[in-house]
Amino acid sequence: MKKDFLYQEISQNIARLIKNNVLKAGDRLPSVRMLCTAHGISMNTAKRVYLELEGQSLIESKPQSGYFVSGRRKLLPLPETSRPLPAGSEEEPEQLIARVYDNMGKPGLTLFSIGVPDQRLLPVARLNKEMIQATRRLSGGGTAYEELQGNEKLRLAIAARSFSWGGSLREKDIITTAGGMNALSFSMMAVSKPGQTIAVESPVYPGILQLARSLGLRVLELPTHPRTGIEPDALKKVLPQIHLCLLVTNFSTPLGSCMPDTHKREVVKLLAERNIPLIEDDLYGDLYFGNSRPSCCKAYDKTGHVLWCSAVSKTLAPGYRVGWVAPGRYKEQLLQLKLSHAISSSAITQEVVAGFLESGRYDHHLRKMRRTLQHNCDHYTQTIAGHFPPGTRTGRPQGGLTLWVELDKRINTTDLYASAIRQHISIAPGRMFTLQQQFENCMRLCFGLPWTDELQHKLQQLGRIAAMQL
Template sequence: MKLYETYADEIAELIRQGVLQPGARLPSVRQAKQQRKLSASTVFEAYALLESRGMIHCRPRSGYYVQLRHGSQTPEPHTAAPAAESSPVAISDLVFEVLGSTRDERMVPLGSAFPSPKFFPLDKLAKALTPQMRRLAPAQLTGHLTAGDEQLRRLIALRYGTSGFRLEPSELVITNGAMEALNLSLQAITQPGDVVVLESPTFYAALQVLERLKLRAVEVATHPRTGVDLDSLAEVLRQHPVKACWFMPQFQNPLGSQMPVEAKQALVRLLTQHQVPLIEDDVYGELYYGHHRAPPAKAFDTEGLVLHCSSFSKSLAPGYRVGWVAAGRFAQQIQRIKLMASLATAIPSQLAIANYLETGGFDRHLRQMRLRLEDNASTALQCISRYFPTGSKVTRPQGGYFLWVELPPDLDALVVHRRASAAGISVAPGQLFSADQRFHHHLRLNFGFHDGSELATALRQLGALLVSP
């Protein structure tokens, strides 16, 4: 990163943390020069970059100030308080019914689970594949078949190492996307009828997996900003014979919540005391808005009880279906299940991504994508504050590309879904995100648009539908 980008990111982080409040005056160019030993041009470039992101503005003859962002006063949704009872899951029929519209390319994808494909360097990935296939040795086709390509596993472990914690390549199993990693993890540690703890609300795909494996769900209170409530989780662990927890500590889908580092440490400590494995779904971990990536829960695992699952689908290559699980003490067991289920992950996809990671460009791509998503988050909050009904509440995530909106109680999210679909807009109604379909006046909205103006137009149109009779 260039010097002005580094300084801009430091200021941006202070704004995100609330150290620099909306309306606060930034250090003058002269002060920044003296305090940071920077040139005037570096400071000007940094402030210009922050202006372009909409984070600060210049007042003539006065200086630079933190932007007063519309929507900053919109309250957060309530913390869910689910009943601490286990129940079977039957959600798939509703999921298939509701989300069928998201596959229609003519629909505005506020209900999609993926960011815009225009974010991804697909041409560069295609070019990375060609030389790898030409140099492919026959032994590579079967050499590391089930565990995955050795070089790709090494590069994934290296990325974790540069983020601050060590992960052994031998612990990694390459999978067909994160969904296979999560499925394999559950199969390795549960039997039909077992109890699994989920966040509330939770991602509907997790509910579908529990339904398919005939597992019982217990939902735990989850704060819209800080994630799983550990006191509630401790109570659930006392009341139920829990066999596994499936949590998303980083930018949870649908809330966008992020567990603080200390809470992740406490979570792993609590589950270790009870010897309950944690399946950590970390598919959005690379899409943070701050200066540094927070460590995952896996970083605090001392007994191999955390099965850390992720993929390149949300950050680099959605159609390549390359994910992984760092399975701790369960790695060999998961390899055996994968061998019986799908044998291996496609070699060409693995080689293309490995070559792309080696030749550079991934971090540059991620920086650009994060900046666009952060800008979109601000745009979406402004639009919700301006166009949505009085009494609406919304989350303010620090990563990912989802907002969780709590509408006034008289609005039924399924009715909203049908009206929006008729107008060419997809949304994800809240009923999809719990085993008992509780969140009847909530929506999950995807702001992962490549064009911010298209996002603003879609939210304005959706707001008009919500306030009209």
Template structure:
């Protein structure tokens, strides 16, 4: 097994170097997988793994029925963001004030909205969802007024289990609990595996919703150094594992960095938490928004001890306001069901029916294919615009999926001050300080590219870039 992993990474490195030294140019067609197999005298699977590795890093892209090509994102002009040394972080201002400030503006239609972590309406199948609601009302004798089981709609749980092919049958309908979105699932998970005063390991920068949940429950967040391509520093995690009660990570298309943790790292992460008997809350809300050839596996796939609590939802992909999420909590299922009975009793049955119907009849898969294509096209537009309008020393993340872009600007720039200046021009973004409990990432920002790409969006980025240049 080790030999196979070494071989495919070696092949991938050779091709990567050819792209970097421009032996292979943007748009060039790569040799077929069969040719790579013969050239390197390896198995078909090893050749495929090499191409999947390159695709997961956005260096190459597959085109149906024609093969693999050097991708448009391979010719980056700007560097990747830095890995922050968390130990040196100050403990001054906390982000609550800034989070409230940003959220106060999100409902204003005249604002060019780069801050909101939600897909624009043009990305959503609104007409089909409306039909689904009407169908659900007509097909229920109670018109949706009866209570569901506490664990959630059996129909919806069965469809989620059937649809989660990436887990290869390791999750059944009985393993799942329906929640009010992914954040509700994460909150339940934190409650189930910790007590006030416990420490929870998180990435840094981290999604501010997770930071707020940890604080609200009286827990301590332990921020760990995080690489913009490979994710959490596993050596740093290993050092703190004896002193923490849980981990909470976004392993696929992390918010805000956009990285996809490699499979080898996920396996090692699961091995570590199992050895130390520390639960992992895995927020996999973006896992279906991949740019590569296949959906990346979550850590849950490698979990044999029931220590991974796998959370997902349709809030980022289909219907944000429906608040339909789920969790496969492993050995903590009964505790989470008891918590849910006390907190919310059950979920709205109509929305469960609509989502179950979407899953059952293939409409969700069709929608996701269209969604991913739009997201990837938008990512390329945003990358081009940042390279064109922002200073040359701007650092930009390289997401493998999802819809978040993380920018690291000149150290002299404070994005909180920039936020006020941009707000005066009706432009919104998420300042970096929101993504840490410490007073750090002050020269960073997060942009959401799941919005309609038009002249207004481009003009917003142009103005934002000009503001950055004028602030240096």
């Protein structure tokens, strides 16, 4: 109670200074460490103070720079931290998921619903040239089977890039797969048995829920903050109940949350002490908006129990289906599964991606893509702030592809989807991202579409349709 009182008192004092214009728009706030020293509080309490003020739209964080009093941009409040039931009923919204994903490829639709970058954001021409060169380099033009562990040149490039997030992987630590979901699938099969319990974020990507259910796993959804991800204390409480954990640690979909380094380190330690495997889905880590890439849980793995999974599906070429996993102590199980289920990965697309990474073109492409995505995200949040009904809250992702929008509780986004699709607008209703009866007033929007006047009009139109639900 004393800690709660202190955190509330400090946040209220700072809020008062901002509202009384003592602290003005653009003013830099003390660092978290300085706040600790000034008030004699812990790092966690100091961070909680700033998260509370951020949730009230009084301050904003800037990657690698710190916290500032909010400027002229209109910032909506953050969505609430999720509070799934500890033992909720598991009910997969299969029909809703099928309806939304059936829209892929349909002409004339504005696909806010599908979390992939538009092809206009991808270096298609350069990839096509790399494809021609790859057929010349490979024996038989890429028609032969690749070795079981995967293209060595690609694995070397991935290992070298691991230094950017604090890793120290070698090519022999990595196994290539047919995309990110294939990496997650093999990882789940390697470390679990039917009837066991897997802990995940809430909300979470529906493909993860579907995969877990198909393997006979029970799903336990964890409370999740829209900025910092799962709460380590909540994970600690359920450790005796779970057998494995799967987390999207960097810019998760749909929330866009990114776990702080302290949380990642603590989660790895908690799970290692119980010998519980952690499957880390790092699909979005390269899409950061700040000055440096966030770390991964794998960087803190001293026992080999973290299985780090990633792919180029969200950054370079969704259709190439090139992914990988660094499975740690579970390498032999992964290799056996790949042999049984796939024999080999696609030789030609692995070679193309390897060449792209090796040449430096990938980093050049990423720099351009990140600028575009940050620009898009800012436009989305400002348009929503100006044209959506009162009571709307939005996430503030510092990377990734998606924005989580929480509407007035009277608005059901499954009904909103039905109304919007008649106007050729597709959204992803919040109910898709859980097995429980929650998030029914929420939705996920992808900002991987090129920002145009037409797209802005569609987003404004979506706000008007939402207002009609009240």
